[in-house]
Each structure stands twice: as structure tokens, then as C-alpha cells.
């Protein structure tokens with residue numbers, strides 16, 4: 084007789100078998116539950132870690148390569164096109180990467196400005212003077228003009244900021260606008276002339292004020308001697324902090 088036969092034939096075997104079945108049932112349920120948990124959870128939890136790690140792993144590697152890759156291309160590629168179209172983009176890149184590269188490119192942009200200065204400093208156009216007058220001025224003598232100036236000083240002052248007398252102050256009159264002295268009441272004839280006192284105009288006015296500007300109120304017959312007029316004009320020209328160029 085085997086062990087099972089004896090066991091099965093012992094009294095109370097049914098209750099023990101029922102207990103055994105109950106135990107097995109409980110264990111089975113637990114086992115199934117455990118398996119179910121492992122099957123269900125493993126699938127759930129693992130995915131998160133895998134998914135979570137996968138993204139970070141991909142994101143981290145990506146950021147690392149991206150910084151190095153973007154900077155070099157933009158710095159090298161944009162600087163070249165930058166000069167013409169985009170000066171603004173250039174500043175941000177120098178700060179991020181190289182300032183040395185950005186500076187040399189910024190200079191070419193600043194290079195254009197230099198040319199303007201030479202243009203912005205043009206010499207004043209020479210005052211109009213006929214060839215004949217130019218020759219007289221070349222042969223003239225400002226010192227002699229000063230000796231002749233008392234003819235004018237009866238009515239004109241020559242000092243910087245000097246008062247007007249019968250006539251307006253004549254400091255810096257050569258090259259100045261006609262009838263433009265502040266505080267002097269010019270005649271309508273004088274105000275209607277317009278333009279500036281260039282060499283030709285002064286020579287003609289001083290030769291005959293009445294003919295040059297009919298109706299003007301300079302009660303002066305004029306200086307008939309051409310050489311004396313040239314000397315007087317040279318004297319007037321020196322009444323300036325920056326005498327105008329001679330013709």
C-alpha cells in the first residue's frame with residue numbers, strides 16, 4: 084500500500100482534502116494575482132522608465148550636440164552675409180561665441196562711414212571774382228586798404244560785435260549775406276539785392292553804390308580807382324576770424 088493510499092484511507096481525509104484545496108485555492112489566487120500584477124505593472128512601470136529615459140537620453144545628447152553645431156555654423160555663415168543685410172544679428176552672436184570674429188566683420192560695416200567725413204569737410208566755394216578783379220586782388224595791398232578805410236569809418240565800424248553807425252558794422256562782411264546784419268535798418272533797395280558779398284559784388288558796389296543798388300541809402304560816391312577798391316576789399320577780407328580764400 085502506497086503513501087497516498089494510506090493517506091486517502093485515513094479518517095478525516097475529506098476535511099483535510101478540503102483544507103488542502105482551500106489552501107491551494109488561496110495560493111492559486113494569490114499566484115494569479117501576483118502574476119497579474121507583474122504582467123500588468125511590469126508593462127506599465129517599465130514603459131515609463133523606458134519612455135522617460137529614452138526622451139531624456141535623446142534630449143540630453145541632442146542639446147549637447149546642438150550647442151556646438153548651431154554656434155559654429157551661424158558664426159561662420161551669418162557673419163559673411165551679415166555685413167550687407169543684418170548688422171543687428173551680429174551683436175548677439177559675438178557675445179555667445181567669438182567676439183574676435185564679429186569685430187573684424189563689424190569694422191567693414193564701419194568702414195563706409197569714414198568716406199563721408201572727407202565729403203562732409205568741403206572747402207567753401209571760392210567767392211565769385213572776375214579774372215580782371217582776381218588780378219587786381221593779387222596785386223593789391225591790404226595795408227593800403229586800411230589806410231583808405233577812414234573813408235568808410237565815418238559811417239561804418241570794423242570791430243567784432245561793433246555797433247552800427249550810419250551804416251552797418253562791416254566785420255566779416257566779405258562772403259556774408261547782403262543786408263543781413265542784425266539790428267540795422269536796411270533800405271528796401273539793399274534788402275532786395277539778395278545773395279552774398281562776393282568779390283565781384285563788393286567791387287561793383289564800391290565803384291558806384293548808386294548804380295549797383297539804385298535807391299540804397301549809402302551816401303557815398305564810391306571809389307573810382309580800381310586798385311584802391313581792390314586794396315579796400317583786401318582790408319575788409321582781413322576783418323574776419325577766417326578770411327575767405329582769394330580767387
Ligand code: HEC
Pocket residue numbers: 232234235236237238239249250251253256260261262263264268269270271272273274280289298299300301302303306315
Ligand atoms: C555816409 C556814410 C557811409 C559811408 C562813407 C560809407 N558807407 Fe557803406 N553803407 C552806408 C549805409 C547807410 C549802408 C546801408 C545801405 C542801405 O541799407 O541801403 C551801407 C552799406 C554798406 C555795405 C553793405 C553792408 C551789408 O550789410 O550788406 C557795404 C559792404 C558798405 N557799405 C561798404 C562801405 C565801404 C567799404 C565804405 C568805404 C569805402 C563805405 N561803405 C562808406 C553808409 C556809408
